[in-house]
Amino acid sequence: MYAYYFSLNFTGLSVNAAEQASSIEFASKIAAVVALMKAGLPDLRADLKPWTNDPETRGLVDPDSIDIGFHFPGVSRSYRCRSLLVQIRFCAAADFDEGGANDQARRVIGVEMAGFDHRGQRWQLSTIDDWHCEGIEIPSPPQAQQLKHCCRQIFEVFR
Numbered sequence: 001m002y003a004y005y006f007s008l009n010f011t012g013l014s015v016n017a018a019e020q021a022s023s024i025e026f027a028s029k030i031a032a033v034v035a036l037m038k039a040g041l042p043d044l045r046a047d048l049k050p051w052t053n054d055p056e057t058r059g060l061v062d063p064d065s066i067d068i069g070f071h072f073p074g075v076s077r078s079y080r081c082r083s084l085l086v087q088i089r090f091c092a093a094a095d096f097d098e099g100g101a102n103d104q105a106r107r108v109i110g111v112e113m114a115g116f117d118h119r120g121q122r123w124q125l126s127t128i129d130d131w132h133c134e135g136i137e138i139p140s141p142p143q144a145q146q147l148k149h150c151c152r153q154i155f156e157v158f159r
Helices: 002-009 024-040 141-157
Strands: 045-047 065-076 081-092 106-117 120-126 133-135
Touching (some): 024 065, 081 141, 106 141
Antiparallel strands (some): 045 065, 081 106, 106 120, 120 133
C-alpha cells in the first residue's frame, strides 16, 4: 500500500536500492545506510524495493538515484508518519572532476526524505535546498534533527 503512495506522491524518478546493489562495494554502502537509519530509529524495518513494479513506474526510472523505504511498526507520533522514503541522488564524479575521474564513480548530490501514512505524503526533507522539513504535518524538532543527522551520515557513507 505505501509503495503505491511512494510512486504517486514522491519525485517518481528513482531506482529501488535492491536493483542498484550491482557491486559488493555499493551493496555494502546501501547496507550501511540501512544500518545507520536503524541505529538512529531502531524500530524501523527496511524495504529495499519500495516502488511498485508496473510499467508506468518503470518508465520513470532514474539510474542516478536509489530509494530505500523504512516502515515503523505503527504510526509514529513524533515522526508523524508510518513510513519513510529515503532517496539518495547521485551524479557522475566526472561531472565534478575533469581530471580523468573514473566514469563509474558517483557522488551524492543530495538526500531527500519523505514521511507517508495512509493519507499519502505528510512531509518532506531535502538536503538540496534548505534542510527544513516541510509539509502538512512535520516531525517534532528533535526527530527532525535526527533525520538531518542521518542525512549527514549518508553523505559520509558515499564520500
